[in-house]
Amino acid sequence: MFRLLRSHCQSILANQPINRLLALDVFRGITITAMILVNNPGSWQYIYAPMKHADWHGWTLTDLIFPFFIFIVGIAITLSGTKQLEQGKSRGSILKHAALRMVKLILLGWFLALFYYNFTADSYNWIEQRLLTMRFMGVLQRLALVYFACVLLWLYLSNRLLQMSFVVLLVGYWMTLWFIPYHDVLGKPYLGLMEFGNNLSAWLDSQLFNPQHLYYKTAQPFAFDPEGVLSTLPAIATGLSGIFVGQWLSKPNFNNLAKAKWLLLVGIIAVGLGELWGLYFPINKALWTSSYVLLSSGYACVMLAALIYLLDCKNIKNWSAPFVVFGANSIAFFMFAGVVARLLIMIPVADSSLKGWLYTQVFQPAFGEFNGSLAFAIGFLIMSYGVMYVMYRRGLFWKV
Template identity: 55%
Template sequence: MGWHIYCEKILSILPKNRLLALDVFRGLTITAMVLVNNPGSWSYVYPPMLHAQWHGWTPTDLIFPFFVFIVGVSIAIVMNREMAKGTNKLSLIKNASVRAAKLFGLGLFLALFYFNVFAADYSWVESKLMSVRVMGVLQRLGLVFLFTVIIVLYFGRFGRGLWITGLLLGYWAIMMLIPYTDNNGVVYQGLLQHGNSLAAWLDNVILGSEHVYYSKAQPFAFDPEGILSTFPAIAGALAGVFTGDLLTDKSRTLINKTKTMFCWGLALIIAGELYGLVFPINKALWTSSFVVMTTGWALFILGLLTWLIDIKGYKNWSAPFVVFGANAILFYLFSAVVARLFMMIPIGNISLQGWLYHQVYSPLFGNLNGSLMYAISFLLMSYVVMHILYKKKIFFKV
């Protein structure tokens, strides 16, 4: 089967009313996430495929906020359709609550899904269950989804705009102006350091040092998907809601919509970088400047995809990303579970992943390129599974 025919068959499975550019954007985002999450060795990774060490950003730092933005776009499309049908608001909130709970539960499942087969005295109960990381990627997506749905249902465009402004400026004010103390009574205020910020203090107090990602951070253990930093993430989803309204506005032409996304995207990228001079761009703290900047890039890239795919008609290249995007949550779960299994399956005294990297990929391609080729191979293996499910029209819905 030729590539052209293959791509046409893949794209023909989608309903005719789907926003192809949005599906491709979702697919590109989840593809990038799986690629950067699965190097052959974390000791050998090209810098753009790592998160910024603290302030600043890399291309990898764009991935998660893109997902948050896409959640907002999808909410707008679904909520507008449901409200047009007259669906009861409480019913929609109930459904959103169930979905949020499922996402949160799946996140906890991934946090618990690991067993160290190489340590004879390893206790899964003590090491995982009793110290489970409460927050995470899926947990944040669930919370952001629920709060965004509620805001969309009870506030119009002006109210949603106020929410975005309030969340971003309010987060800046809270982080910079509210004092907090450590166990020794030392008072801090306005710090944005690793382990020393109001967000870190709150995570340490509420979640506890054993239940966060940076459990050894001092003076406060914290989580990059923590409690306080989830609130500005809601602003990113609400920006996606405005974009979803734009994309479904039948009174505007596709070219006009694309120009609007380009203009707003460039304006927000510049505004975010300027804002970063006052409130540094930082993914781990999910600073307001980070939200503004990443929203700008999301708009710009979605606008570019809309122009390329829907206006110019260059679609065939996008088929693999449509396959990944159509089952984004399942793809994320599948990749995370398989990656953990590769770390748990022993080959002699090392894991299957370690054996593959050290015995196959590193000798063939070198350390850095071998680590990258392992990630690409993992991606291709995942594609085979997602492709089979896509052709059978099996789509995982949370």
């Protein structure tokens, strides 16, 4: 069995192009795998603490997943964009492609928001209860907006202006939340609050969208979305942090060990600055605070440094093969997992759904409540790997 697994992993890694940064591909795969893992427990009632988001201020390991993905997108923008420019593509054509990709990602996000039907309720009305209450913002929607903004800034700003933009986004967002007043429907004024449902970002979401289109529909005094409009601005800074790292990794005069050491140092400094800033501007994923940007980008640098050291310096690679498969089709994996997860909820079995039946009749009796919930998520990953591996072997890579 061990020999089969090793042979399987070696065959995957043998197909990797020599000039590709394996650590980045594996980092992408680990990130999307973690995202699917935490999104698909057997029961939302039984989740281990590291696999939950922080209730409000603070952070958990799960809170690092989304910014890691945006960080990786920033690196890819630099590496891919530089290659396209060297091949003679114009800035305009690259931007046009980025705009088209943004639209596709938004449409995919809306598709997932609409892909649901309650077959057990005779009175269920999909148009009224799904289409007319569709959540406009979301993970793919934020990714789309951040991606396009980062491509635009990278194409037309110098490195110095990019660095200035990073600082302006972080400091400007901080000042905006602290010093711009707002008020509720009764005219009661507020200033500088960062409470759940009571902050400038939540206020703006409530002004732009009907509460039924927001994730936290019943938040008071303002319904809001954790992927809201205003908090997308500091998320762009997360993408810029990836661009900076991508620019540095592209330099030919540094070996992998030097790159790993540099990333580790920068990461530790960024984490420290994020924690320090968090004393005054709390680390908060839903608000995507500036301290959260520094902290998550810092940990992303540390993670990438560790992967470069293990994979490219020490040549310890076999373990990484499944993540190469997942990372090679990250958007396809995300969409596949989203569709299957919804189907498991939609398909009725006995007095429950197929997912509920599998958890209560198979996983919970075998492993217990918390371990059963985790085992379900791991089983979901194993099933997904089979599909993603077939796509990988057949060269089917879904480029949005």
